[in-house]
Amino acid sequence: MLHGIDLRLPRGRWTAVVGPNGAGKTTLLKALAHLLPHEGSVRLLGREAAAWRPRERARALAWLGQAEAGAEDLLARDVVMLGRLPHQDWLGVPSPADHAAVDAAMSETQCQAWRDRALGQLSGGERQRVLLARALAVGAPLLLMDEPLAHLDPPHQADWIALVRRHVARGGTAVSVLHEISLALQADDVLVLQAGRLLHHGPSRDPATHRALEAVFDHRIAVHAVGSQFVALPQLQLGSDSNSLATSPSED
Template sequence: MRIEANGIAIAFDGKPILSGIDLALRPGELVGLIGANGAGKTTLLRILADLLPPAAGTVLYDGKPARTLGRRALAQRLAFLAQGGSVQWQMRAEAVVALGRLPHRRPFADLTEADRAAISNAFAATDASAFRERSLGSLSGGERMRVLLARALAVEAEMLLADEPLVGLDPRHQLEAMALFRRIAAAGTGVVVVLHDLSLAGRFCDRLVLLESGRILADGPPATVLDDDNLARAFGIAVARGKRGGEDFVLPWQALTNEEASR
Protein backbone atom coordinates (compact mmCIF):
# COMPACT_ATOMS: atom_id res chain seq x y z
CA MET A 1 0.00 0.00 0.00
CA ARG A 2 1.12 3.52 -0.80
CA ILE A 3 -0.12 6.38 1.39
CA GLU A 4 -0.04 9.94 0.09
CA ALA A 5 -0.78 12.93 2.31
CA ASN A 6 -1.17 16.29 0.61
CA GLY A 7 -1.54 19.68 2.29
CA ILE A 8 -2.43 18.24 5.70
CA ALA A 9 -3.28 20.84 8.34
CA ILE A 10 -5.04 20.70 11.70
CA ALA A 11 -5.41 22.90 14.77
CA PHE A 12 -6.65 22.22 18.30
CA ASP A 13 -8.34 25.03 20.25
CA GLY A 14 -7.12 27.50 17.65
CA LYS A 15 -3.49 26.39 17.95
CA PRO A 16 -1.96 25.03 14.70
CA ILE A 17 -0.59 21.50 15.20
CA LEU A 18 0.23 20.56 11.61
CA SER A 19 0.50 22.78 8.56
CA GLY A 20 1.30 22.08 4.92
CA ILE A 21 2.31 18.44 5.36
CA ASP A 22 3.08 16.60 2.11
CA LEU A 23 4.26 13.04 2.62
CA ALA A 24 4.40 9.82 0.61
CA LEU A 25 4.87 6.43 2.26
CA ARG A 26 5.82 3.41 0.19
CA PRO A 27 5.85 -0.38 0.62
CA GLY A 28 9.08 -1.98 1.77
CA GLU A 29 10.39 1.09 3.58
CA LEU A 30 11.07 1.65 7.29
CA VAL A 31 10.38 5.30 8.03
CA GLY A 32 11.20 6.94 11.36
CA LEU A 33 9.00 9.89 12.31
CA ILE A 34 11.03 12.06 14.68
CA GLY A 35 10.77 15.46 16.33
CA ALA A 36 10.58 17.16 19.70
CA ASN A 37 7.60 16.78 22.04
CA GLY A 38 4.65 18.66 20.60
CA ALA A 39 6.00 18.65 17.04
CA GLY A 40 2.86 16.87 15.78
CA LYS A 41 4.11 13.30 15.33
CA THR A 42 1.22 11.46 16.98
CA THR A 43 -1.37 13.71 15.34
CA LEU A 44 0.15 13.08 11.92
CA LEU A 45 0.26 9.32 12.48
CA ARG A 46 -3.41 9.26 13.52
CA ILE A 47 -4.36 11.23 10.41
CA LEU A 48 -2.39 8.80 8.23
CA ALA A 49 -4.24 5.91 9.91
CA ASP A 50 -7.63 7.54 9.18
CA LEU A 51 -8.32 7.85 12.90
CA LEU A 52 -8.45 11.64 12.87
CA PRO A 53 -9.78 13.82 10.03
CA PRO A 54 -7.54 16.71 8.99
CA ALA A 55 -8.95 20.21 8.86
CA ALA A 56 -7.38 20.61 5.43
CA GLY A 57 -5.70 18.36 2.91
CA THR A 58 -6.23 14.78 1.78
CA VAL A 59 -4.90 11.31 2.52
CA LEU A 60 -5.04 8.71 -0.25
CA TYR A 61 -4.46 4.98 -0.01
CA ASP A 62 -3.22 3.61 -3.33
CA GLY A 63 -4.74 6.71 -4.89
CA LYS A 64 -8.15 6.33 -3.21
CA PRO A 65 -9.73 8.03 -0.18
CA ALA A 66 -10.57 5.86 2.83
CA ARG A 67 -14.31 6.13 2.21
CA THR A 68 -13.86 4.52 -1.22
CA LEU A 69 -11.88 1.60 0.17
CA GLY A 70 -14.26 1.03 3.08
CA ARG A 71 -13.44 0.59 6.77
CA ARG A 72 -13.07 -3.19 6.66
CA ALA A 73 -10.73 -3.21 3.67
CA LEU A 74 -8.60 -0.45 5.17
CA ALA A 75 -8.43 -2.28 8.52
CA GLN A 76 -7.16 -5.38 6.71
CA ARG A 77 -4.45 -3.44 4.91
CA LEU A 78 -3.33 -0.96 7.58
CA ALA A 79 -2.40 -1.73 11.20
CA PHE A 80 -2.01 0.91 13.91
CA LEU A 81 -0.22 0.60 17.25
CA ALA A 82 -1.21 3.39 19.62
CA GLN A 83 1.12 5.18 22.00
CA GLY A 84 1.59 4.17 25.60
CA GLY A 85 0.59 0.53 25.80
CA SER A 86 -2.30 1.27 28.19
CA VAL A 87 -5.20 -1.19 27.99
CA GLN A 88 -8.61 -1.27 29.62
CA TRP A 89 -9.32 -4.97 29.14
CA GLN A 90 -8.59 -7.70 31.67
CA MET A 91 -8.01 -10.29 28.97
CA ARG A 92 -5.47 -12.97 28.31
CA ALA A 93 -2.69 -11.89 26.03
CA GLU A 94 -3.72 -14.48 23.46
CA ALA A 95 -7.21 -13.00 23.25
CA VAL A 96 -5.76 -9.51 22.81
CA VAL A 97 -3.49 -10.59 19.96
CA ALA A 98 -6.43 -12.42 18.36
CA LEU A 99 -8.19 -9.04 18.06
CA GLY A 100 -5.73 -8.28 15.30
CA ARG A 101 -7.51 -10.86 13.16
CA LEU A 102 -10.97 -9.24 13.46
CA PRO A 103 -10.75 -7.41 10.09
CA HIS A 104 -10.26 -10.80 8.39
CA ARG A 105 -13.01 -12.72 10.21
CA ARG A 106 -16.71 -13.10 9.64
CA PRO A 107 -18.89 -12.02 12.59
CA PHE A 108 -19.01 -14.67 15.34
CA ALA A 109 -16.87 -17.08 13.30
CA ASP A 110 -14.23 -19.22 14.98
CA LEU A 111 -10.55 -18.67 14.36
CA THR A 112 -9.32 -20.30 11.17
CA GLU A 113 -5.99 -22.05 10.76
CA ALA A 114 -4.71 -18.92 9.02
CA ASP A 115 -5.79 -16.84 12.02
CA ARG A 116 -4.08 -19.18 14.48
CA ALA A 117 -0.89 -19.19 12.42
CA ALA A 118 -0.85 -15.36 12.25
CA ILE A 119 -1.32 -15.13 16.03
CA SER A 120 1.46 -17.62 16.76
CA ASN A 121 3.81 -15.91 14.31
CA ALA A 122 3.11 -12.53 15.91
CA PHE A 123 3.84 -13.85 19.41
CA ALA A 124 7.09 -15.42 18.21
CA ALA A 125 8.20 -12.29 16.35
CA THR A 126 7.80 -10.12 19.47
CA ASP A 127 9.31 -12.64 21.91
CA ALA A 128 6.00 -12.71 23.78
CA SER A 129 4.98 -16.37 23.52
CA ALA A 130 5.58 -16.88 27.24
CA PHE A 131 2.77 -14.41 27.98
CA ARG A 132 0.01 -16.08 25.93
CA GLU A 133 -1.95 -17.36 28.94
CA ARG A 134 -1.33 -14.39 31.22
CA SER A 135 -3.71 -11.46 31.71
CA LEU A 136 -2.52 -8.07 30.57
CA GLY A 137 -2.90 -6.77 34.11
CA SER A 138 -0.17 -9.14 35.27
CA LEU A 139 2.37 -7.90 32.73
CA SER A 140 4.91 -5.10 33.02
CA GLY A 141 4.65 -2.07 30.76
CA GLY A 142 7.28 -3.41 28.39
CA GLU A 143 5.65 -6.85 28.28
CA ARG A 144 2.26 -5.29 27.50
CA MET A 145 3.83 -3.27 24.70
CA ARG A 146 5.21 -6.45 23.15
CA VAL A 147 1.76 -8.05 23.30
CA LEU A 148 0.15 -5.00 21.70
CA LEU A 149 2.80 -5.00 19.00
CA ALA A 150 1.99 -8.66 18.41
CA ARG A 151 -1.68 -7.69 18.00
CA ALA A 152 -0.69 -5.17 15.32
CA LEU A 153 1.50 -7.73 13.56
CA ALA A 154 -1.29 -10.33 13.62
CA VAL A 155 -3.26 -8.15 11.19
CA GLU A 156 -0.64 -9.01 8.54
CA ALA A 157 -1.27 -5.60 7.03
CA GLU A 158 0.48 -3.98 4.08
CA MET A 159 1.29 -0.90 6.17
CA LEU A 160 2.13 -0.72 9.88
CA LEU A 161 1.98 2.59 11.75
CA ALA A 162 3.45 2.43 15.28
CA ASP A 163 3.41 5.33 17.73
CA GLU A 164 6.40 5.16 20.10
CA PRO A 165 6.55 1.33 20.11
CA LEU A 166 9.82 1.31 22.09
CA VAL A 167 8.39 2.98 25.19
CA GLY A 168 8.80 0.71 28.21
CA LEU A 169 11.04 -1.77 26.43
CA ASP A 170 14.44 -2.62 27.87
CA PRO A 171 17.51 -2.03 25.64
CA ARG A 172 17.59 -5.59 24.32
CA HIS A 173 13.94 -5.56 23.30
CA GLN A 174 14.32 -2.10 21.78
CA LEU A 175 17.05 -3.46 19.53
CA GLU A 176 15.01 -6.56 18.72
CA ALA A 177 11.92 -4.47 17.93
CA MET A 178 13.85 -2.25 15.53
CA ALA A 179 15.44 -5.29 13.88
CA LEU A 180 11.94 -6.77 13.55
CA PHE A 181 10.61 -3.61 11.92
CA ARG A 182 13.50 -3.70 9.47
CA ARG A 183 12.78 -7.35 8.58
CA ILE A 184 9.09 -6.59 8.10
CA ALA A 185 9.94 -3.70 5.78
CA ALA A 186 12.47 -5.80 3.87
CA ALA A 187 9.71 -8.35 3.24
CA GLY A 188 7.60 -5.66 1.55
CA THR A 189 5.46 -4.09 4.27
CA GLY A 190 5.58 -0.34 4.76
CA VAL A 191 6.48 0.56 8.35
CA VAL A 192 6.32 3.98 10.02
CA VAL A 193 7.48 4.33 13.62
CA VAL A 194 7.48 7.37 15.89
CA LEU A 195 10.83 7.41 17.68
CA HIS A 196 12.71 9.52 20.22
CA ASP A 197 15.96 7.55 20.18
CA LEU A 198 17.98 9.27 17.46
CA SER A 199 20.70 6.63 17.49
CA LEU A 200 18.25 3.79 16.81
CA ALA A 201 16.40 5.92 14.25
CA GLY A 202 19.60 6.63 12.35
CA ARG A 203 20.86 3.07 12.54
CA PHE A 204 17.76 1.09 11.55
CA CYS A 205 15.52 3.34 9.45
CA ASP A 206 15.74 3.66 5.68
CA ARG A 207 14.35 7.17 5.86
CA LEU A 208 13.62 9.79 8.50
CA VAL A 209 10.94 12.48 8.53
CA LEU A 210 11.78 15.25 10.98
CA LEU A 211 8.91 17.44 12.22
CA GLU A 212 9.50 20.85 13.73
CA SER A 213 6.58 22.98 14.97
CA GLY A 214 4.07 21.09 12.86
CA ARG A 215 6.00 21.22 9.60
CA ILE A 216 8.42 18.86 7.89
CA LEU A 217 11.90 20.23 8.46
CA ALA A 218 13.72 17.40 6.71
CA ASP A 219 12.80 14.19 4.88
CA GLY A 220 15.39 11.77 3.54
CA PRO A 221 18.20 9.36 4.41
CA PRO A 222 19.21 9.38 8.09
CA ALA A 223 22.67 10.76 7.38
CA THR A 224 21.09 13.78 5.68
CA VAL A 225 18.29 14.40 8.17
CA LEU A 226 20.44 14.03 11.30
CA ASP A 227 22.83 16.83 10.48
CA ASP A 228 23.94 19.34 13.10
CA ASP A 229 21.78 22.22 11.88
CA ASN A 230 18.58 20.16 11.78
CA LEU A 231 19.15 18.70 15.25
CA ALA A 232 19.96 22.11 16.71
CA ARG A 233 16.82 23.64 15.23
CA ALA A 234 14.40 20.77 15.95
CA PHE A 235 15.68 19.63 19.37
CA GLY A 236 18.03 22.35 20.61
CA ILE A 237 20.87 19.88 21.04
CA ALA A 238 24.39 19.16 19.89
CA VAL A 239 25.34 15.51 19.33
CA ALA A 240 28.42 13.30 19.52
CA ARG A 241 29.04 11.16 16.48
CA GLY A 242 30.72 7.81 16.12
CA LYS A 243 30.95 4.64 14.07
CA ARG A 244 30.70 1.00 15.11
CA GLY A 245 30.78 -1.99 12.79
CA GLY A 246 30.69 0.31 9.80
CA GLU A 247 27.51 2.03 10.99
CA ASP A 248 27.30 5.68 12.00
CA PHE A 249 25.52 6.72 15.17
CA VAL A 250 24.62 9.95 16.95
CA LEU A 251 24.33 10.49 20.69
CA PRO A 252 22.59 13.53 22.19
CA TRP A 253 25.39 15.28 24.05
CA GLN A 254 24.59 18.85 25.01
CA ALA A 255 21.56 21.10 25.33
CA LEU A 256 22.01 24.33 23.42
CA THR A 257 20.88 27.78 24.39
CA ASN A 258 18.21 29.38 22.20
CA GLU A 259 20.88 31.59 20.69
CA GLU A 260 23.14 28.63 19.88
CA ALA A 261 20.27 26.60 18.41
CA SER A 262 19.21 29.44 16.08
CA ARG A 263 22.63 30.07 14.55
Protein backbone atom coordinates in the same frame (compact mmCIF):
# COMPACT_ATOMS: atom_id res chain seq x y z
CA MET B 1 -1.94 20.92 14.72
CA LEU B 2 -0.26 20.31 11.40
CA HIS B 3 0.47 23.02 8.83
CA GLY B 4 0.97 22.47 5.11
CA ILE B 5 2.35 18.93 5.33
CA ASP B 6 3.10 17.57 1.86
CA LEU B 7 5.05 14.33 1.76
CA ARG B 8 5.29 10.94 0.10
CA LEU B 9 6.24 7.81 2.04
CA PRO B 10 7.52 5.16 -0.38
CA ARG B 11 6.55 1.54 -0.06
CA GLY B 12 9.09 -0.96 1.15
CA ARG B 13 10.90 1.43 3.47
CA TRP B 14 11.00 2.24 7.16
CA THR B 15 10.45 5.90 8.01
CA ALA B 16 11.13 7.25 11.52
CA VAL B 17 9.23 10.37 12.62
CA VAL B 18 11.08 12.55 15.14
CA GLY B 19 10.84 16.01 16.64
CA PRO B 20 10.58 17.83 19.98
CA ASN B 21 7.56 17.92 22.28
CA GLY B 22 4.45 19.22 20.56
CA ALA B 23 5.90 18.88 17.07
CA GLY B 24 2.84 17.00 15.81
CA LYS B 25 4.34 13.52 15.49
CA THR B 26 1.37 11.59 16.89
CA THR B 27 -1.08 13.86 15.06
CA LEU B 28 0.63 13.12 11.76
CA LEU B 29 0.62 9.37 12.40
CA LYS B 30 -3.08 9.41 13.31
CA ALA B 31 -3.89 11.43 10.19
CA LEU B 32 -2.05 8.83 8.09
CA ALA B 33 -4.07 6.10 9.82
CA HIS B 34 -7.31 8.01 9.14
CA LEU B 35 -7.95 8.22 12.89
CA LEU B 36 -8.23 12.02 12.95
CA PRO B 37 -10.22 14.40 10.77
CA HIS B 38 -7.96 16.49 8.59
CA GLU B 39 -7.95 18.82 5.65
CA GLY B 40 -6.35 17.84 2.39
CA SER B 41 -5.81 14.36 1.05
CA VAL B 42 -4.22 11.17 2.39
CA ARG B 43 -3.60 8.33 -0.04
CA LEU B 44 -3.08 4.83 1.26
CA LEU B 45 -1.30 2.38 -1.04
CA GLY B 46 -2.17 4.58 -4.00
CA ARG B 47 -5.85 5.13 -3.12
CA GLU B 48 -7.62 7.88 -1.20
CA ALA B 49 -7.81 6.73 2.42
CA ALA B 50 -11.42 7.91 2.69
CA ALA B 51 -12.39 5.61 -0.20
CA TRP B 52 -11.40 2.47 1.68
CA ARG B 53 -14.11 0.52 3.49
CA PRO B 54 -13.24 0.32 7.22
CA ARG B 55 -12.67 -3.46 7.19
CA GLU B 56 -10.62 -3.23 4.02
CA ARG B 57 -8.48 -0.46 5.51
CA ALA B 58 -8.07 -2.44 8.74
CA ARG B 59 -6.56 -5.30 6.74
CA ALA B 60 -4.12 -3.02 4.94
CA LEU B 61 -3.00 -0.92 7.90
CA ALA B 62 -1.95 -2.07 11.38
CA TRP B 63 -1.85 0.48 14.18
CA LEU B 64 0.11 0.48 17.44
CA GLY B 65 -0.80 3.53 19.48
CA GLN B 66 0.94 5.30 22.32
CA ALA B 67 0.20 3.97 25.84
CA GLU B 68 -2.83 2.06 24.62
CA ALA B 69 -5.41 1.00 27.18
CA GLY B 70 -6.82 -2.50 27.05
CA ALA B 71 -9.15 -4.89 28.85
CA GLU B 72 -6.90 -5.84 31.76
CA ASP B 73 -8.58 -9.22 32.27
CA LEU B 74 -8.09 -10.38 28.67
CA LEU B 75 -5.49 -13.10 28.20
CA ALA B 76 -2.46 -12.08 26.14
CA ARG B 77 -3.36 -14.52 23.34
CA ASP B 78 -6.87 -13.05 23.16
CA VAL B 79 -5.43 -9.55 22.91
CA VAL B 80 -3.28 -10.64 19.97
CA MET B 81 -6.29 -12.35 18.39
CA LEU B 82 -7.97 -8.92 18.24
CA GLY B 83 -5.59 -8.18 15.39
CA ARG B 84 -7.38 -10.84 13.35
CA LEU B 85 -10.84 -9.26 13.63
CA PRO B 86 -10.64 -7.61 10.16
CA HIS B 87 -10.25 -11.10 8.68
CA GLN B 88 -13.21 -12.66 10.51
CA ASP B 89 -16.91 -12.67 9.80
CA TRP B 90 -19.20 -10.83 12.19
CA LEU B 91 -19.42 -12.98 15.35
CA GLY B 92 -17.36 -15.64 13.57
CA VAL B 93 -14.93 -17.93 15.35
CA PRO B 94 -11.18 -17.75 14.69
CA SER B 95 -10.04 -19.95 11.85
CA PRO B 96 -6.89 -22.12 11.79
CA ALA B 97 -5.27 -19.32 9.77
CA ASP B 98 -6.13 -16.84 12.55
CA HIS B 99 -4.57 -19.07 15.20
CA ALA B 100 -1.48 -19.57 13.04
CA ALA B 101 -1.11 -15.80 12.57
CA VAL B 102 -1.42 -15.23 16.34
CA ASP B 103 1.17 -17.92 17.11
CA ALA B 104 3.57 -16.49 14.53
CA ALA B 105 3.18 -12.93 15.83
CA MET B 106 3.69 -13.96 19.46
CA SER B 107 6.75 -15.99 18.52
CA GLU B 108 8.22 -13.07 16.58
CA THR B 109 7.77 -10.72 19.54
CA GLN B 110 8.86 -13.39 22.05
CA CYS B 111 5.73 -13.24 24.18
CA GLN B 112 4.51 -16.83 23.85
CA ALA B 113 5.59 -17.59 27.41
CA TRP B 114 2.78 -15.49 28.89
CA ARG B 115 0.08 -16.17 26.31
CA ASP B 116 -2.25 -17.43 29.08
CA ARG B 117 -1.65 -14.54 31.47
CA ALA B 118 -4.01 -11.59 31.78
CA LEU B 119 -2.86 -8.31 30.25
CA GLY B 120 -3.12 -6.61 33.66
CA GLN B 121 -0.59 -9.05 35.12
CA LEU B 122 2.14 -8.14 32.67
CA SER B 123 4.99 -5.69 33.10
CA GLY B 124 5.19 -2.64 30.87
CA GLY B 125 7.68 -4.29 28.52
CA GLU B 126 5.73 -7.56 28.36
CA ARG B 127 2.53 -5.66 27.66
CA GLN B 128 4.18 -3.67 24.86
CA ARG B 129 5.35 -6.85 23.17
CA VAL B 130 1.84 -8.29 23.30
CA LEU B 131 0.42 -5.12 21.72
CA LEU B 132 3.09 -5.25 19.04
CA ALA B 133 2.16 -8.89 18.38
CA ARG B 134 -1.47 -7.79 17.97
CA ALA B 135 -0.39 -5.31 15.27
CA LEU B 136 1.71 -7.95 13.51
CA ALA B 137 -1.13 -10.48 13.61
CA VAL B 138 -3.13 -8.26 11.26
CA GLY B 139 -0.73 -9.21 8.48
CA ALA B 140 -1.04 -5.70 7.02
CA PRO B 141 1.48 -4.33 4.53
CA LEU B 142 1.58 -0.98 6.35
CA LEU B 143 2.65 -0.73 10.00
CA LEU B 144 2.08 2.57 11.84
CA MET B 145 3.60 2.62 15.33
CA ASP B 146 3.61 5.42 17.88
CA GLU B 147 6.41 5.04 20.44
CA PRO B 148 6.72 1.28 19.91
CA LEU B 149 9.87 1.09 22.05
CA ALA B 150 8.16 2.31 25.24
CA HIS B 151 9.13 0.09 28.20
CA LEU B 152 11.38 -2.13 26.07
CA ASP B 153 14.91 -2.80 27.31
CA PRO B 154 17.83 -2.47 24.87
CA PRO B 155 17.89 -6.14 23.77
CA HIS B 156 14.20 -6.03 22.92
CA GLN B 157 14.66 -2.68 21.19
CA ALA B 158 17.21 -4.43 18.98
CA ASP B 159 14.69 -7.24 18.41
CA TRP B 160 12.10 -4.65 17.38
CA ILE B 161 14.48 -3.14 14.81
CA ALA B 162 15.15 -6.61 13.39
CA LEU B 163 11.39 -7.22 13.24
CA VAL B 164 10.80 -4.01 11.29
CA ARG B 165 13.66 -4.85 8.96
CA ARG B 166 12.09 -8.25 8.24
CA HIS B 167 8.74 -6.60 7.54
CA VAL B 168 10.35 -4.19 5.08
CA ALA B 169 12.40 -6.98 3.47
CA ARG B 170 9.11 -8.78 2.77
CA GLY B 171 7.90 -5.71 0.88
CA GLY B 172 6.06 -4.04 3.77
CA THR B 173 6.19 -0.40 4.85
CA ALA B 174 6.74 0.88 8.39
CA VAL B 175 6.30 4.35 9.88
CA SER B 176 7.23 4.85 13.52
CA VAL B 177 7.32 7.78 15.93
CA LEU B 178 10.49 7.43 17.98
CA HIS B 179 12.04 9.31 20.88
CA GLU B 180 15.28 7.38 20.59
CA ILE B 181 17.12 9.44 17.98
CA SER B 182 20.03 7.02 17.61
CA LEU B 183 17.58 4.23 16.84
CA ALA B 184 15.64 6.48 14.47
CA LEU B 185 18.89 6.91 12.55
CA GLN B 186 18.77 3.20 11.76
CA ALA B 187 15.61 3.70 9.70
CA ASP B 188 15.78 4.10 5.93
CA ASP B 189 14.38 7.64 6.12
CA VAL B 190 13.87 10.23 8.84
CA LEU B 191 11.03 12.72 8.89
CA VAL B 192 11.71 15.73 11.14
CA LEU B 193 8.78 17.79 12.45
CA GLN B 194 8.84 21.13 14.21
CA ALA B 195 5.75 22.99 15.48
CA GLY B 196 3.44 21.05 13.18
CA ARG B 197 5.52 21.67 10.06
CA LEU B 198 7.74 19.39 8.03
CA LEU B 199 11.29 20.58 8.59
CA HIS B 200 13.07 17.81 6.71
CA HIS B 201 12.47 14.42 5.11
CA GLY B 202 15.40 12.43 3.80
CA PRO B 203 17.61 9.34 4.07
CA SER B 204 18.91 8.65 7.56
CA ARG B 205 22.53 8.66 6.36
CA ASP B 206 22.26 12.01 4.59
CA PRO B 207 24.31 14.79 6.27
CA ALA B 208 21.36 17.14 5.63
CA THR B 209 19.22 14.87 7.81
CA HIS B 210 21.81 15.02 10.56
CA ARG B 211 21.92 18.81 10.40
CA ALA B 212 18.12 18.98 10.57
CA LEU B 213 18.06 16.74 13.64
CA GLU B 214 20.67 18.84 15.40
CA ALA B 215 18.83 22.05 14.53
CA VAL B 216 15.36 20.88 15.62
CA PHE B 217 16.76 20.05 19.06
CA ASP B 218 18.54 23.43 19.30
CA HIS B 219 21.92 21.76 18.86
CA ARG B 220 21.52 20.02 22.22
CA ILE B 221 22.39 16.80 20.36
CA ALA B 222 25.09 16.02 17.83
CA VAL B 223 25.09 13.20 15.28
CA HIS B 224 28.32 11.20 15.11
CA ALA B 225 29.49 8.29 12.98
CA VAL B 226 30.35 5.20 15.01
CA GLY B 227 31.67 2.52 12.72
CA SER B 228 29.08 2.04 9.99
CA GLN B 229 26.25 3.59 12.01
CA PHE B 230 25.26 7.05 13.22
CA VAL B 231 24.31 7.94 16.78
CA ALA B 232 22.91 11.09 18.37
CA LEU B 233 24.66 12.12 21.57
CA PRO B 234 23.61 14.86 24.00
CA GLN B 235 25.75 17.95 23.98
CA LEU B 236 26.99 18.79 27.46
CA GLN B 237 26.59 22.43 28.37
CA LEU B 238 28.19 24.41 31.15
CA GLY B 239 25.65 25.79 33.60
CA SER B 240 25.83 29.13 35.34
CA ASP B 241 28.07 27.43 37.90
CA SER B 242 31.29 26.53 36.10
CA ASN B 243 31.50 23.36 38.22
CA SER B 244 28.11 22.08 37.01
CA LEU B 245 27.12 20.42 33.78
CA ALA B 246 23.66 20.15 32.24
CA THR B 247 22.66 17.61 29.63
CA SER B 248 19.92 17.95 27.07
CA PRO B 249 16.35 17.10 28.14
CA SER B 250 14.79 13.90 26.85
CA GLU B 251 13.17 14.28 23.47
CA ASP B 252 9.50 13.66 22.75
